Amino acid sequence: MRKIPSLLLVVLTILHAALSHAEDKDLGALSLEELGQLEVTTVSKRPQPLGHVPAAVYVIRGEDIRRSGATSLPEALRLAPGVQVSRISSSQYSVSIRGFASTLSRSLLVLIDGRSVYSPLFAGVYWEAQDVLLSNIDRIEVIRGPGGTLWGANAVNGIINIITKHSSETQGGLVELGGGSEERFFGSARYGASPKKGLTYRVHGKAFLRGDTLRGGESAEDAWKRASVGFRLDQEGSASTVLQGDLYQAEAPEHSNRVLYEAPYLESIRFPVRLSGGNLRLRSLLPRPDGSTLIVRAYYDYAHRSESLYEEARSTVDLALERRSSPLPGHTLSLGLGYRLSDGNILFGHFPMVVIDPPRRVDHLFSAYAEDTLSILRGRVELTAGTKIEHNGYSGLELQPSVRATALVGEDLSVWAAASRSVRSPSRSEHDSTLTFLLDLRGPVYLRLVPDRLFDSERLLALEVGARWQRSDQLFLDVAAFVNHYDRLFSLEPGAPFTEEGRLVVPITPRNLLYAESFGAEAALEVQLLSRWRVAGTYSYLRFDLDQKPESRDPFDEWNVEGASPRNQASARSSLTLFQGRLELDALVRYVGSLPSRGIPEYASLDLRVGLRLLHGLELTVAGQNLLSADHAEFNKDRRVERGLYAKAIWSW
Amino acid sequence: MARCRWGALALALALGGSSAQGGDEAGEYDVKAAYLVNFTRYVTWPALSPGDPLVLGILGRDPFGGALEALAQKSGGEHPLHLRRLRRVEEADQGPLHILFVSASEEERLPAILRRLDGRPVLTVGESRFFAERGGMIELEVEGRRVRFSVNLTEAEESRLAVSSQLLKLARVVDHDPTP
Helix, strand or coil, X not given: CCHHHHHHHHHHHHHHHHHCCCXXXXXXXXXXXXXXXXXXXXXXXXXXXXXXXXXXXEEEEHHHHHHHCCCCHHHXXXXXXXXXXXXXXXXXXXXXXXXXXXXXXXXXXXXXXXXXXXXXXXXXXXXXXXXXXXXHEEEEEEEECCCHHHHCCCCCCEEEEEEECXXXXXXXXXXXXXXXXXXXXXXXXXXXXXXXXXXXXXXXXXXXXXXXXXXXXXXXXXXXXXXXXXXXXXXXXXXEEEEEXXXXXXXXXXXXXXXXXXXXXEEEEEECCEEEEEEEEEEEEEECCCCCEEEEEEEEEEEEEECCCEEEEEEEEEEEEEEEECCCCCEEEEEEEEEEEEEEEEEEECCCCEEECCCEEEEEEEEEEXXXXXXXXXXXXXXXXXXXXXXXXXXXXXXXXXXXXXXXXXXXXXXXXXXXXXXXXXXHHHHHEEEEEXXXXXXXXXXXXXXXXXXXXXXXXXXXXXXXXXXXXXXXXXXXXXXXEXXXXXXXXXXXXXXXXXXXXXXXXXXXXXXXXXXXXXXXXXXXXXXXXXXXXXXXXXXXXXXXCCCCCXXXXXXXXXXXXXXXXXXXXXXXXXXXXXXXXXXXXXEECCEHHHCECXXXXXXXXXXXXXXXXXXXXXXXXXXXXXXXXXXCCCEEEECEEXXXXXXXX | CHHHHHHHHHHXXXXXXXXXXXXXXXXXHHHHHHHHHHHCCCEECCCCCCCCCEEEEEECCCCCCCHHHHHHHHXXXXXXXXXXXXXXXXXXXXXXXXXXXXXXXXXXXHHHHHHHHCCCCXXXXXXXXXXXXXXXXXXXXXXXXXXXXXXXXXXXXXCCCEECHXXXXXXXXXXXXXXX
């Protein structure tokens, strides 16, 4: 009994000392030299100035990622409101915004430094192939809602833009080593220098091994391994130029059921999925003498994926030109032209499950966009109108217009509204691939998805509104609400069964006979309670209603899509920085509602992190993830993620 | 038991003590505000007599949270400091202006802003990256955990502002490449 009061006294003394605000420092009396020597504790990289952005944008700062203890890109995305991140295995994640959660985020455009990582074969993002050195990330911009006007097709429900730091911000050396129960091993090294004024570069390498998750109560043997190297070169002068590139190799084993035409008709295997690739990107920002800015961008991406059902090698070349100018007073005009070549070669398709014909196809995508922003009422109101026109090899010409408005109310509050049209163009799979599944072992009866070149784009008409309130660096509140109307959604239409070489086959054709309405809202709040204590919270609400057109006989999708996203999601974060930044205490609590069609109950999770800054640029971190339960499922009933603990040491010089 | 308790208390006081004594730490914007006020002592404006007010403008979103007002009131020196808030750079014509702090919220409009003020005796201070290289006069940057500044001397001199060598000694002096 006696122990408790004295322990309490100790804790209270520490807290009081740590939290007492030494605000009354008269900085005005300091000389320039003294000001230069002061160490700032609240190096709050303020949120990107969002005042004038007429869209539901949330910026995850690099500092937020560091404080959260996240060890992968999808985990870092959990910090934004309205993003559904569901872990499937050691390497696989389902990431979606405002619905359509599936193994492949088909309505989400994901970019890493402007380079699209969306795979056009099956329309989605393979998160197991993506990774970025987290300490290289400057910020992740999460845009909820259609971004078709600026970003093109497939940015139907949102855009995730991962932006790495300018190499001038990653100078010197950094070595990181860590390990734990789930994050088995990870290590990275980075070095940056400036060979001459205006020229900076960095090189880095990273490798990690992530532990297995559970499958049916036992180890899934799906440990994710990845190694990568990369570089970035920046030149600042009259023009601002970046050259960057990466090379990677990864292994992400998965379990799959493969269909056969002879007994036993179905084989369950564990396949060591292999991923490798590389990319090179160049971007130059050129201010012109007439006050306009010209942006030139080019990148090359190679991705090789070898999995149980197919093996594909894909090369992408993307060229883009953009011009921003002010042709008339009050107007800001953006014009852009783009061309993308995507060459996909199927080296292997598991017969009979996956037959892609033709095996090699080169797609050409041409795009142009124009957007004008008019500033009126002394800059208090901005009106934006724009459209993107694309031509692709599947659905021809696509138009994605958008109108937006933003208004400043008072000094700290801005409101915005937007109406947009966005499309998801057909992927190769809907036009070229024949997929055969087993419907019933008795028989056996097969289900065959037959390609249909008439499969058209999915459409979205979205209405959004939002408000942003920011009072200096102390308080930030951002709310957004939307109503979405989807049309021509992907549906699977069964046809008349037929017999083929003694087998009974039920054909299904992809058609566009589903439609949906959804509405919801998202909110984010950040408060700097004390100079050392920052708290943040997010909340999102989603209602999704999928329906069939009368002529549709699709028996699959209605329940699956609707019930695959949670109705409510919320999170709360606390960051305490004590003893002049030498001790960091962070906590992240998340709540995710149930996924009825997937049989996943609601869950809450807790991540804790302690960071200790020692002498000579050495930092130690200990973090616990998913602490509230020994294991829980996030997307598939029998695939569970375990509680984990890891420690890491960072040395920088 | 008693030894353990006193030891823990001593440790607590030792760890917490340094910050309770108001050790050397402050907020980023408190320091930037102090720099702004300090700069007024090291720059000479043409046609400014002792006793004339020195007007400090903030263009865009104010990140200082009151720190600048507090310091401006307390500051002594030859000129009383007045603060002005501007939403657009065109408002610079609407009254006297000697220093203009360009907030990060105006980053996209930077070229137009600097062009508008070109040649005018207004000390432009900013925090956007490469503010000085792009034609601003003083750039406040956070290096590690300290706030430093760079000075584009050519730009200041072309605007008829005299910058004291004492300021230049502590600054990183940069030049900007003229646009082609």
